[in-house]
Amino acid sequence: MSQEREGEIFRDAIRRLDRAAEFAAIDGEALEKLRHPKAVLQVSIPVRMDDGSLRVFQGFRVRHDDTRGPTKGGIRFHPDVNLGEVQALAFWMACKCAVVGIPFGGGKGGVVVNPKELSRMELERLSRGFIEQIADFIGPETDVPAPDVYTNAMIMGWMMDEYSKIRRQRTPGVITGKPIPLGGSLGREDATGRGAYYCIKELERLNGWEPKEVRVAVQGFGNAGQHVSRLLHADGYRIVAISDSQGGVFREAGLDIPNAIALKTQRKSVADVYYTRSVCDCPVCGCVECHCDPQGTATGAVITNEQLLELDVDILIPAALENQITVENAHRVVAPTIVEVANGPTTSDADDILASNGTLVVPDILANAGGVTVSYFEWVQNRAGLSWSEDEVHERLEQIMSREFLAIHEMMTKRRIDMRTAAYAHALNRISQAIEAQGTSSYFSASRSSG
Protein backbone atom coordinates (compact mmCIF):
# COMPACT_ATOMS: atom_id res chain seq x y z
CA MET A 1 0.00 0.00 0.00
CA SER A 2 1.32 3.46 -0.81
CA GLN A 3 2.25 5.78 2.07
CA GLU A 4 -0.39 8.18 0.79
CA ARG A 5 -3.15 5.56 1.18
CA GLU A 6 -1.75 4.43 4.53
CA GLY A 7 -2.03 7.99 5.79
CA GLU A 8 -5.60 8.34 4.52
CA ILE A 9 -7.06 6.13 7.26
CA PHE A 10 -5.56 8.42 9.92
CA ARG A 11 -6.77 11.56 8.16
CA ASP A 12 -10.23 10.01 7.85
CA ALA A 13 -10.18 9.25 11.59
CA ILE A 14 -9.26 12.85 12.42
CA ARG A 15 -12.17 14.11 10.28
CA ARG A 16 -14.56 12.73 12.91
CA LEU A 17 -12.82 14.89 15.48
CA ASP A 18 -13.42 18.06 13.53
CA ARG A 19 -17.06 17.14 12.93
CA ALA A 20 -17.70 16.54 16.64
CA ALA A 21 -15.78 19.58 17.89
CA GLU A 22 -18.67 21.96 17.22
CA PHE A 23 -20.81 20.01 19.71
CA ALA A 24 -18.14 19.87 22.43
CA ALA A 25 -16.64 22.39 24.79
CA ILE A 26 -13.10 22.26 23.46
CA ASP A 27 -10.83 25.10 22.45
CA GLY A 28 -8.87 25.30 19.22
CA GLU A 29 -5.47 24.64 20.79
CA ALA A 30 -6.63 21.50 22.57
CA LEU A 31 -8.15 20.31 19.31
CA GLU A 32 -4.93 20.99 17.42
CA LYS A 33 -3.04 18.92 19.99
CA LEU A 34 -5.37 15.98 19.39
CA ARG A 35 -4.75 16.03 15.64
CA HIS A 36 -1.21 14.70 16.10
CA PRO A 37 0.18 11.59 17.80
CA LYS A 38 2.33 12.34 20.84
CA ALA A 39 5.00 9.80 19.88
CA VAL A 40 5.58 7.23 17.16
CA LEU A 41 8.07 4.37 17.29
CA GLN A 42 9.00 2.11 14.39
CA VAL A 43 11.21 -0.89 15.07
CA SER A 44 12.83 -3.82 13.26
CA ILE A 45 12.54 -7.17 15.02
CA PRO A 46 15.11 -9.81 14.02
CA VAL A 47 13.75 -13.33 14.64
CA ARG A 48 15.60 -16.65 14.34
CA MET A 49 13.25 -18.98 12.46
CA ASP A 50 12.94 -22.72 13.15
CA ASP A 51 14.97 -23.58 10.04
CA GLY A 52 17.91 -21.50 11.31
CA SER A 53 17.34 -18.52 8.96
CA LEU A 54 16.89 -14.95 10.17
CA ARG A 55 13.83 -12.85 9.33
CA VAL A 56 13.40 -9.21 10.22
CA PHE A 57 9.84 -8.04 10.95
CA GLN A 58 8.60 -4.44 11.11
CA GLY A 59 6.70 -3.21 14.15
CA PHE A 60 5.07 0.02 15.35
CA ARG A 61 3.91 1.49 18.63
CA VAL A 62 2.06 4.81 18.71
CA ARG A 63 1.10 6.87 21.75
CA HIS A 64 -1.58 9.29 20.62
CA ASP A 65 -2.49 11.26 23.73
CA ASP A 66 -1.81 10.71 27.43
CA THR A 67 -3.56 13.69 29.00
CA ARG A 68 -6.11 11.49 30.78
CA GLY A 69 -3.63 8.77 31.84
CA PRO A 70 -1.14 6.23 30.49
CA THR A 71 -1.74 5.43 26.82
CA LYS A 72 -3.64 2.19 26.37
CA GLY A 73 -4.32 -0.06 23.44
CA GLY A 74 -3.72 -3.40 21.81
CA ILE A 75 -1.00 -4.89 19.64
CA ARG A 76 -2.13 -6.47 16.39
CA PHE A 77 -0.26 -9.02 14.29
CA HIS A 78 -1.43 -8.76 10.70
CA PRO A 79 0.24 -8.86 7.27
CA ASP A 80 -1.40 -5.56 6.24
CA VAL A 81 -0.58 -3.51 9.37
CA ASN A 82 0.92 -0.12 8.53
CA LEU A 83 1.82 3.03 10.40
CA GLY A 84 -1.22 5.04 9.25
CA GLU A 85 -3.54 2.32 10.50
CA VAL A 86 -1.79 2.09 13.88
CA GLN A 87 -1.98 5.88 14.23
CA ALA A 88 -5.72 5.81 13.52
CA LEU A 89 -6.20 2.97 15.99
CA ALA A 90 -4.23 4.87 18.68
CA PHE A 91 -6.39 7.95 18.14
CA TRP A 92 -9.57 5.83 18.41
CA MET A 93 -8.26 4.36 21.67
CA ALA A 94 -7.82 7.87 23.16
CA CYS A 95 -11.45 8.65 22.28
CA LYS A 96 -12.69 5.23 23.43
CA CYS A 97 -11.09 5.51 26.89
CA ALA A 98 -12.62 8.98 27.26
CA VAL A 99 -16.04 7.71 26.13
CA VAL A 100 -16.15 5.20 28.99
CA GLY A 101 -14.44 7.57 31.44
CA ILE A 102 -11.49 5.33 32.34
CA PRO A 103 -8.22 7.08 33.23
CA PHE A 104 -6.23 6.20 30.12
CA GLY A 105 -5.11 7.89 26.95
CA GLY A 106 -4.80 6.10 23.62
CA GLY A 107 -2.07 3.97 22.10
CA LYS A 108 -1.72 1.07 19.68
CA GLY A 109 0.86 -1.30 18.30
CA GLY A 110 1.25 -3.55 15.31
CA VAL A 111 3.64 -6.04 13.76
CA VAL A 112 3.61 -6.77 10.03
CA VAL A 113 3.27 -10.57 10.03
CA ASN A 114 0.86 -13.32 9.16
CA PRO A 115 0.96 -15.18 12.49
CA LYS A 116 -0.75 -18.21 10.95
CA GLU A 117 2.44 -18.89 8.99
CA LEU A 118 4.66 -19.02 12.10
CA SER A 119 5.28 -21.97 14.41
CA ARG A 120 4.47 -21.46 18.07
CA MET A 121 8.15 -21.04 18.93
CA GLU A 122 8.63 -18.48 16.15
CA LEU A 123 5.57 -16.59 17.37
CA GLU A 124 6.97 -16.54 20.90
CA ARG A 125 10.37 -15.29 19.72
CA LEU A 126 8.66 -12.56 17.66
CA SER A 127 6.46 -11.48 20.60
CA ARG A 128 9.41 -11.31 22.97
CA GLY A 129 11.53 -9.59 20.30
CA PHE A 130 8.91 -6.87 19.83
CA ILE A 131 8.84 -6.17 23.58
CA GLU A 132 12.63 -6.00 23.66
CA GLN A 133 12.46 -3.28 20.98
CA ILE A 134 9.69 -1.22 22.62
CA ALA A 135 10.52 -1.81 26.31
CA ASP A 136 11.60 1.79 26.89
CA PHE A 137 8.43 3.13 25.29
CA ILE A 138 5.92 1.16 27.41
CA GLY A 139 5.33 0.70 31.15
CA PRO A 140 2.48 0.49 33.69
CA GLU A 141 2.53 4.29 34.11
CA THR A 142 3.27 5.26 30.51
CA ASP A 143 1.82 2.90 27.91
CA VAL A 144 -0.04 -0.36 28.53
CA PRO A 145 -0.55 -2.78 25.60
CA ALA A 146 -3.22 -5.49 25.29
CA PRO A 147 -4.50 -8.03 22.73
CA ASP A 148 -5.98 -6.99 19.39
CA VAL A 149 -6.45 -8.64 15.98
CA TYR A 150 -4.61 -12.04 15.90
CA THR A 151 -3.02 -11.64 19.33
CA ASN A 152 -4.30 -13.30 22.49
CA ALA A 153 -3.77 -14.02 26.20
CA MET A 154 -0.89 -16.45 25.54
CA ILE A 155 1.01 -13.76 23.61
CA MET A 156 0.30 -11.19 26.36
CA GLY A 157 1.75 -13.66 28.89
CA TRP A 158 5.00 -13.97 26.91
CA MET A 159 5.18 -10.20 26.53
CA MET A 160 4.65 -9.52 30.24
CA ASP A 161 7.30 -12.12 31.10
CA GLU A 162 9.79 -10.55 28.66
CA TYR A 163 9.18 -7.05 30.02
CA SER A 164 9.57 -8.31 33.60
CA LYS A 165 12.89 -9.95 32.69
CA ILE A 166 14.19 -6.75 31.10
CA ARG A 167 13.15 -4.70 34.17
CA ARG A 168 14.30 -7.48 36.57
CA GLN A 169 11.00 -7.00 38.34
CA ARG A 170 7.68 -8.80 37.93
CA THR A 171 5.49 -6.18 36.27
CA PRO A 172 1.95 -7.50 35.56
CA GLY A 173 0.57 -3.95 35.16
CA VAL A 174 2.57 -3.39 31.95
CA ILE A 175 0.10 -5.34 29.83
CA THR A 176 -3.51 -6.48 30.06
CA GLY A 177 -5.43 -9.40 28.62
CA LYS A 178 -2.95 -11.81 30.26
CA PRO A 179 -3.70 -15.44 31.14
CA ILE A 180 -5.48 -15.66 34.53
CA PRO A 181 -2.53 -17.39 36.33
CA LEU A 182 -0.24 -14.51 35.28
CA GLY A 183 -2.50 -11.78 36.66
CA GLY A 184 -5.21 -11.66 34.00
CA SER A 185 -8.73 -10.65 35.01
CA LEU A 186 -11.74 -12.90 35.01
CA GLY A 187 -14.18 -11.61 32.43
CA ARG A 188 -11.51 -10.09 30.12
CA GLU A 189 -11.81 -12.82 27.47
CA ASP A 190 -15.39 -11.98 26.44
CA ALA A 191 -15.36 -8.30 27.50
CA THR A 192 -15.42 -6.70 24.02
CA GLY A 193 -18.36 -8.81 22.86
CA ARG A 194 -20.10 -8.40 26.21
CA GLY A 195 -19.77 -4.60 26.11
CA ALA A 196 -21.48 -4.55 22.69
CA TYR A 197 -24.13 -6.91 24.05
CA TYR A 198 -24.89 -4.45 26.89
CA CYS A 199 -25.34 -1.67 24.29
CA ILE A 200 -27.80 -3.87 22.37
CA LYS A 201 -29.69 -4.60 25.62
CA GLU A 202 -30.11 -0.85 26.11
CA LEU A 203 -31.49 -0.55 22.55
CA GLU A 204 -33.80 -3.47 23.32
CA ARG A 205 -35.17 -1.58 26.36
CA LEU A 206 -35.50 1.70 24.47
CA ASN A 207 -37.23 0.15 21.45
CA GLY A 208 -39.21 -2.60 23.18
CA TRP A 209 -37.60 -5.29 20.99
CA GLU A 210 -38.67 -8.91 21.24
CA PRO A 211 -35.33 -10.80 20.83
CA LYS A 212 -36.72 -13.72 18.85
CA GLU A 213 -37.99 -11.30 16.22
CA VAL A 214 -34.65 -9.56 15.82
CA ARG A 215 -32.41 -10.87 13.01
CA VAL A 216 -28.69 -10.24 13.37
CA ALA A 217 -25.76 -10.60 10.95
CA VAL A 218 -22.21 -10.69 12.32
CA GLN A 219 -19.21 -10.03 10.07
CA GLY A 220 -16.10 -11.51 11.70
CA PHE A 221 -16.14 -14.54 13.94
CA GLY A 222 -13.03 -13.91 16.01
CA ASN A 223 -13.08 -13.31 19.76
CA ALA A 224 -15.49 -10.34 19.84
CA GLY A 225 -17.78 -11.62 17.05
CA GLN A 226 -18.14 -15.03 18.70
CA HIS A 227 -18.93 -13.66 22.16
CA VAL A 228 -21.48 -11.07 21.08
CA SER A 229 -23.17 -13.77 18.95
CA ARG A 230 -23.14 -16.25 21.85
CA LEU A 231 -24.67 -13.78 24.32
CA LEU A 232 -27.37 -12.57 21.92
CA HIS A 233 -28.21 -16.12 20.83
CA ALA A 234 -28.62 -17.16 24.48
CA ASP A 235 -31.18 -14.36 24.89
CA GLY A 236 -33.16 -15.63 21.89
CA TYR A 237 -31.87 -13.26 19.18
CA ARG A 238 -31.82 -14.84 15.71
CA ILE A 239 -28.25 -14.76 14.38
CA VAL A 240 -28.94 -15.39 10.69
CA ALA A 241 -25.43 -14.83 9.29
CA ILE A 242 -21.81 -15.06 10.40
CA SER A 243 -18.55 -14.86 8.48
CA ASP A 244 -14.77 -14.86 8.78
CA SER A 245 -11.94 -14.02 6.38
CA GLN A 246 -12.73 -17.18 4.35
CA GLY A 247 -16.42 -16.36 3.78
CA GLY A 248 -19.76 -16.65 5.54
CA VAL A 249 -23.02 -18.48 5.91
CA PHE A 250 -26.64 -17.38 6.02
CA ARG A 251 -29.67 -19.17 7.40
CA GLU A 252 -32.99 -17.34 7.70
CA ALA A 253 -34.21 -19.55 10.56
CA GLY A 254 -31.13 -18.65 12.61
CA LEU A 255 -27.79 -20.39 13.19
CA ASP A 256 -26.84 -22.67 16.07
CA ILE A 257 -24.17 -20.38 17.52
CA PRO A 258 -22.67 -22.63 20.27
CA ASN A 259 -22.24 -25.33 17.63
CA ALA A 260 -20.71 -22.84 15.17
CA ILE A 261 -18.22 -21.70 17.83
CA ALA A 262 -17.25 -25.30 18.64
CA LEU A 263 -16.80 -26.15 14.96
CA LYS A 264 -14.93 -22.93 14.18
CA THR A 265 -12.52 -23.70 17.05
CA GLN A 266 -11.98 -27.23 15.69
CA ARG A 267 -11.85 -26.48 11.99
CA LYS A 268 -10.55 -22.91 12.07
CA SER A 269 -12.89 -21.45 9.46
CA VAL A 270 -16.56 -20.56 9.32
CA ALA A 271 -16.84 -21.78 5.72
CA ASP A 272 -15.78 -25.27 6.81
CA VAL A 273 -18.43 -25.30 9.49
CA TYR A 274 -21.17 -25.52 6.89
CA TYR A 275 -21.86 -27.38 3.70
CA THR A 276 -19.88 -25.41 1.22
CA ARG A 277 -20.67 -27.23 -2.03
CA SER A 278 -24.05 -25.64 -2.65
CA VAL A 279 -26.72 -23.66 -0.91
CA CYS A 280 -29.06 -26.68 -1.11
CA ASP A 281 -26.82 -29.06 0.67
CA CYS A 282 -28.61 -30.43 3.68
CA PRO A 283 -27.37 -34.00 4.17
CA VAL A 284 -30.87 -35.13 5.10
CA CYS A 285 -33.21 -33.63 2.51
CA GLY A 286 -31.15 -31.25 0.40
CA CYS A 287 -33.27 -28.17 1.19
CA VAL A 288 -31.97 -24.67 1.80
CA GLU A 289 -33.66 -23.86 5.09
CA CYS A 290 -33.65 -27.18 6.76
CA HIS A 291 -34.63 -28.10 10.28
CA CYS A 292 -33.85 -31.79 9.97
CA ASP A 293 -30.08 -31.72 10.18
CA PRO A 294 -29.29 -34.59 12.60
CA GLN A 295 -26.33 -32.83 14.28
CA GLY A 296 -28.27 -29.63 14.73
CA THR A 297 -25.63 -28.01 12.53
CA ALA A 298 -27.00 -24.90 10.94
CA THR A 299 -27.28 -25.75 7.30
CA GLY A 300 -27.27 -22.57 5.32
CA ALA A 301 -26.35 -20.67 2.23
CA VAL A 302 -22.73 -19.79 1.71
CA ILE A 303 -22.28 -16.05 1.27
CA THR A 304 -19.40 -13.63 0.89
CA ASN A 305 -18.41 -10.97 3.41
CA GLU A 306 -19.70 -8.31 1.03
CA GLN A 307 -23.11 -10.01 0.76
CA LEU A 308 -23.33 -10.29 4.53
CA LEU A 309 -23.09 -6.51 4.92
CA GLU A 310 -26.02 -6.01 2.55
CA LEU A 311 -28.40 -8.53 4.13
CA ASP A 312 -31.90 -7.48 5.09
CA VAL A 313 -31.45 -7.87 8.86
CA ASP A 314 -32.41 -5.80 11.90
CA ILE A 315 -28.91 -5.48 13.36
CA LEU A 316 -25.65 -5.59 11.44
CA ILE A 317 -22.54 -6.17 13.53
CA PRO A 318 -19.25 -5.54 11.71
CA ALA A 319 -16.72 -7.30 13.97
CA ALA A 320 -13.77 -7.77 11.60
CA LEU A 321 -11.47 -5.04 10.27
CA GLU A 322 -11.53 -1.38 9.20
CA ASN A 323 -13.06 0.10 6.03
CA GLN A 324 -15.82 -2.46 5.41
CA ILE A 325 -18.70 -0.01 4.90
CA THR A 326 -17.50 2.55 2.38
CA VAL A 327 -18.92 5.03 -0.09
CA GLU A 328 -19.13 2.10 -2.58
CA ASN A 329 -21.47 -0.16 -0.62
CA ALA A 330 -23.07 2.07 2.07
CA HIS A 331 -26.21 2.73 -0.01
CA ARG A 332 -26.78 -1.04 -0.24
CA VAL A 333 -26.54 -1.52 3.54
CA VAL A 334 -30.18 -1.82 4.59
CA ALA A 335 -29.95 -2.89 8.25
CA PRO A 336 -31.57 -0.08 10.31
CA THR A 337 -29.11 -0.59 13.19
CA ILE A 338 -25.35 -1.12 12.99
CA VAL A 339 -23.31 -1.96 16.08
CA GLU A 340 -19.61 -1.49 15.34
CA VAL A 341 -17.67 -4.14 17.22
CA ALA A 342 -14.61 -3.77 14.95
CA ASN A 343 -12.49 -0.61 15.08
CA GLY A 344 -13.21 1.74 12.18
CA PRO A 345 -15.47 -0.49 10.02
CA THR A 346 -17.22 2.56 8.49
CA THR A 347 -15.45 5.34 6.57
CA SER A 348 -16.46 8.96 7.24
CA ASP A 349 -18.05 9.46 3.81
CA ALA A 350 -20.07 6.25 4.28
CA ASP A 351 -21.33 7.80 7.54
CA ASP A 352 -23.10 10.50 5.56
CA ILE A 353 -24.92 7.95 3.40
CA LEU A 354 -25.98 5.91 6.43
CA ALA A 355 -27.15 9.06 8.23
CA SER A 356 -29.25 10.15 5.24
CA ASN A 357 -30.85 6.67 5.25
CA GLY A 358 -31.69 7.07 8.93
CA THR A 359 -29.45 4.17 10.02
CA LEU A 360 -28.59 4.15 13.72
CA VAL A 361 -24.87 3.46 14.07
CA VAL A 362 -23.65 2.59 17.56
CA PRO A 363 -20.04 3.71 16.96
CA ASP A 364 -16.95 1.61 17.59
CA ILE A 365 -15.55 3.91 20.29
CA LEU A 366 -18.62 3.05 22.38
CA ALA A 367 -19.72 -0.38 21.11
CA ASN A 368 -16.34 -2.10 21.47
CA ALA A 369 -15.16 -0.27 24.60
CA GLY A 370 -15.92 -3.27 26.83
CA GLY A 371 -12.49 -4.78 26.13
CA VAL A 372 -10.45 -1.81 27.28
CA THR A 373 -12.81 -1.25 30.22
CA VAL A 374 -12.06 -4.71 31.60
CA SER A 375 -8.38 -4.13 30.74
CA TYR A 376 -8.63 -1.17 33.09
CA PHE A 377 -10.13 -3.46 35.77
CA GLU A 378 -7.21 -5.85 35.22
CA TRP A 379 -4.65 -3.05 35.63
CA VAL A 380 -6.40 -1.86 38.82
CA GLN A 381 -6.43 -5.40 40.25
CA ASN A 382 -2.72 -5.89 39.39
CA ARG A 383 -1.74 -2.67 41.11
CA ALA A 384 -3.91 -3.29 44.17
CA GLY A 385 -3.06 -7.00 44.44
CA LEU A 386 -6.73 -7.92 44.20
CA SER A 387 -8.69 -10.41 42.18
CA TRP A 388 -12.36 -9.73 41.50
CA SER A 389 -14.97 -12.40 40.81
CA GLU A 390 -16.39 -12.76 37.31
CA ASP A 391 -19.76 -11.49 38.57
CA GLU A 392 -18.13 -8.37 39.96
CA VAL A 393 -16.39 -7.68 36.65
CA HIS A 394 -19.65 -8.17 34.72
CA GLU A 395 -21.55 -5.91 37.08
CA ARG A 396 -18.99 -3.10 36.88
CA LEU A 397 -18.78 -3.44 33.09
CA GLU A 398 -22.54 -3.32 32.65
CA GLN A 399 -22.78 -0.24 34.86
CA ILE A 400 -20.21 1.66 32.78
CA MET A 401 -21.51 0.55 29.36
CA SER A 402 -25.14 1.34 30.18
CA ARG A 403 -24.31 4.69 31.78
CA GLU A 404 -22.21 5.88 28.84
CA PHE A 405 -24.58 4.46 26.21
CA LEU A 406 -27.50 6.35 27.73
CA ALA A 407 -25.52 9.59 28.11
CA ILE A 408 -24.48 9.47 24.44
CA HIS A 409 -27.97 8.45 23.30
CA GLU A 410 -29.41 11.41 25.19
CA MET A 411 -26.91 13.83 23.63
CA MET A 412 -27.76 12.40 20.19
CA THR A 413 -31.47 12.97 20.74
CA LYS A 414 -31.16 16.42 22.34
CA ARG A 415 -28.68 17.84 19.84
CA ARG A 416 -30.21 16.02 16.85
CA ILE A 417 -26.88 14.56 15.78
CA ASP A 418 -25.82 11.05 14.84
CA MET A 419 -24.61 8.75 17.59
CA ARG A 420 -20.98 8.77 16.39
CA THR A 421 -20.78 12.56 16.54
CA ALA A 422 -22.37 12.44 20.01
CA ALA A 423 -19.84 9.83 21.18
CA TYR A 424 -16.91 11.90 19.91
CA ALA A 425 -18.32 15.08 21.46
CA HIS A 426 -18.77 13.21 24.77
CA ALA A 427 -15.13 12.04 24.57
CA LEU A 428 -13.86 15.48 23.57
CA ASN A 429 -15.57 17.07 26.57
CA ARG A 430 -13.69 14.73 28.90
CA ILE A 431 -10.33 15.11 27.12
CA SER A 432 -10.75 18.87 27.00
CA GLN A 433 -11.48 19.05 30.73
CA ALA A 434 -8.19 17.21 31.37
CA ILE A 435 -6.25 19.49 29.00
CA GLU A 436 -7.80 22.53 30.69
CA ALA A 437 -6.89 21.20 34.13
CA GLN A 438 -3.26 20.77 33.00
CA GLY A 439 -3.06 24.43 32.05
CA THR A 440 -3.83 25.95 28.65
CA SER A 441 -2.47 29.17 27.22
CA SER A 442 -5.58 31.04 28.38
CA TYR A 443 -4.93 29.74 31.88
CA PHE A 444 -1.37 31.04 31.79
CA SER A 445 -2.35 34.42 30.38
CA ALA A 446 -5.08 34.66 33.07
CA SER A 447 -2.59 33.87 35.80
CA ARG A 448 -0.11 36.36 34.35
CA SER A 449 -2.67 39.13 34.37
CA SER A 450 -3.83 38.32 37.90
CA GLY A 451 -0.24 38.00 39.19
Ligand code: GLU
Ligand atom coordinates in the same frame (compact mmCIF):
# COMPACT_ATOMS: atom_id res chain seq x y z
N1 GLU B 1 -7.68 -4.09 21.33
C1 GLU B 1 -8.83 -3.72 22.10
C2 GLU B 1 -9.46 -2.46 21.55
O1 GLU B 1 -9.25 -2.11 20.41
C3 GLU B 1 -8.53 -3.65 23.59
C4 GLU B 1 -7.51 -2.65 24.00
C5 GLU B 1 -7.10 -2.74 25.47
O2 GLU B 1 -7.65 -3.56 26.19
O3 GLU B 1 -6.21 -1.98 25.84
O4 GLU B 1 -10.24 -1.83 22.19
